[in-house]
Amino acid sequence: xxxxxxxxxxxxxxxxxxxxxxxxxxxxxxxxxxxxxxxxxxxxxxxxxxxxxxxxxxxxxxxxxxxxxxxxxxxxxxxxxxxxxxxxxxxxxxxxxxxxxxxxxxxxxxxxxxxxxxxxxxxxxxxxxxxxxxxxxxxxxxxxxxxxxxxxxxxxxxxxxxxxxxxxxxxxxxxxxxxxxxxxxxxxxxxxxxxxxxxxxxxxxxxxxxxxxxxxxxxxxxxxxxxxxxxxxxxxxxxxxxxxxxxxxxxxxxxxxxxxxxxxxxxxxxxxxxxxxxxxxxxxxxxxxxxxxxxxxxxxxxxxxxxxxxxxxxxxxxxxxxxxxxxxxxxxxxxxxx
Numbered sequence: 001x002x003x004x005x006x007x008x009x010x011x012x013x014x015x016x017x018x019x020x021x022x023x024x025x026x027x028x029x030x031x032x033x034x035x036x037x038x039x040x041x042x043x044x045x046x047x048x049x050x051x052x053x054x055x056x057x058x059x060x061x062x063x064x065x066x067x068x069x070x071x072x073x074x075x076x077x078x079x080x081x082x083x084x085x086x087x088x089x090x091x092x093x094x095x096x097x098x099x100x101x102x103x104x105x106x107x108x109x110x111x112x113x114x115x116x117x118x119x120x121x122x123x124x125x126x127x128x129x130x131x132x133x134x135x136x137x138x139x140x141x142x143x144x145x146x147x148x149x150x151x152x153x154x155x156x157x158x159x160x161x162x163x164x165x166x167x168x169x170x171x172x173x174x175x176x177x178x179x180x181x182x183x184x185x186x187x188x189x190x191x192x193x194x195x196x197x198x199x200x201x202x203x204x205x206x207x208x209x210x211x212x213x214x215x216x217x218x219x220x221x222x223x224x225x226x227x228x229x230x231x232x233x234x235x236x237x238x239x240x241x242x243x244x245x246x247x248x249x250x251x252x253x254x255x256x257x258x259x260x261x262x263x264x265x266x267x268x269x270x271x272x273x274x275x276x277x278x279x280x281x282x283x284x285x286x287x288x289x290x291x292x293x294x295x296x297x298x299x300x301x302x303x304x305x306x307x308x309x310x311x312x313x314x315x316x317x318x319x320x321x322x323x324x325x326x327x328x329x330x331x332x333x334x335x336x337x338x
Contacts, residue, residue: 002026003060003171009206010167010174011064018071020096024059025171027051029179029319034287035300041307045319046284046300047172050292054088054115055325057169057196058157062088065155065165066096075099075151078143082130082192082246083112084324085157090119103139105130109245109329133237133250140251158195158253166199173203173211176319185211186318188270188306190298192217192246193253194224194235196323201261212266214312215258216302218242218274224255225269228262235259243274245329246295268311270302277301282336284322291326291333299323 002021007014028048036044049057066089069077076099079089086102093100100121104113106129116123128135140156147154159166176185187204189197197215204211217225220242224235235255240248262268274294281297284290299320306312326333 003063003168006171006174010170011067011164014064014067015071018067020067020070020092021063022053022059022091022095024052024063026175029176032288035283035304039304039307041314043314043317044303045317046288046290047176047319047321048290049172049321049323050296050325054084054091055328056084056088057172057321057323058084058088059091060168060171061085061157061162061165062092064168065089065162066092066098068164069098069153069155070096072153074153076101076153078147078152078154079103080129080139080143080156081105081108081116082248083108083328084246086121086123087112087115087119089155090116090121093121094119103129103143105248107131107245107248109331111330112328130248131240131250133239136251158193159198159257160253166195169196169199170203170206172321173200174207176211177204177207180317184316186214186312186316187211188214188216188299188303188318188320190217190247190295190321190323191215191224191258192221192249193251194255194258195253196321198254198258198261201258201265204265209265213262214267214270214302214306215262216270216272216298218244218247218277218298219271220274221247221249222271223249223252224258225271228259228269233259244277244294244298246293246324247298270306272298272301272305276305278332278335280304281332285326285336290322292322293324293326293329294332296322296324
């Protein structure tokens, strides 16, 4: 099965003949066997998005983004990525025979770059991109100009640029609502630019609501979580200091909309230090058998912190998104092995 089983909800205007699937979606949602029970938390769950074809939830985005490009007969995909978006787009572009050119952040792990190259993507590494807000904005401006040419499309996993593709990410909420059809939920989502978190909030709204969506960020890239927690209305660009690959997004992107959507759902923001994330990544591997990259451990790190402070209801199912495979970041895998 794939996300296109939800096509009547997330892409009703897409002709079925252009739908391109590699088997994304319908990922498992597993109860915590050790970490939750060890702190008296019996209703902790993990949504394992690393089970998607290219190893992350970004396949949901790429499937719809490239399907719409096929429908419009576009021949060149322009993209930005810290790793997982590029890997997903490269795979789906290869399947669709569409050229793929990706501007990657300076700190992208080599394993993710190799994955993009393996699918035939053309890469451009930009110094300062993803770390410095001004440089990042300049890259996006250049790509927006280029994407105006006939046959080109800019595909960035954010509603600001690619709402049609982001509708594919909303299927996570539909799957969770199918898994927990009547219960109120607490869902914790990691965020860089905030697209994933906004997609969850939008998806739950379409699926009937009743889910508090919380956003989790590394302290060194606190563009959204801190402002949301402080009661502010707008996200704030930062000088990125986190080493968590995939969440190094110094600009606001979808942040303002994330703040409004999380607050409306009953969720709030949580910021966690990198060291805590690495510790939880190791615990997931050693105690739950779940092999994830550091970004995939941010939601659980934030959830444990919130649970300790009494900010999550232990009686309600709490789902932490595990967003990408541990094979995506060899350096962190080596650190865990030591």
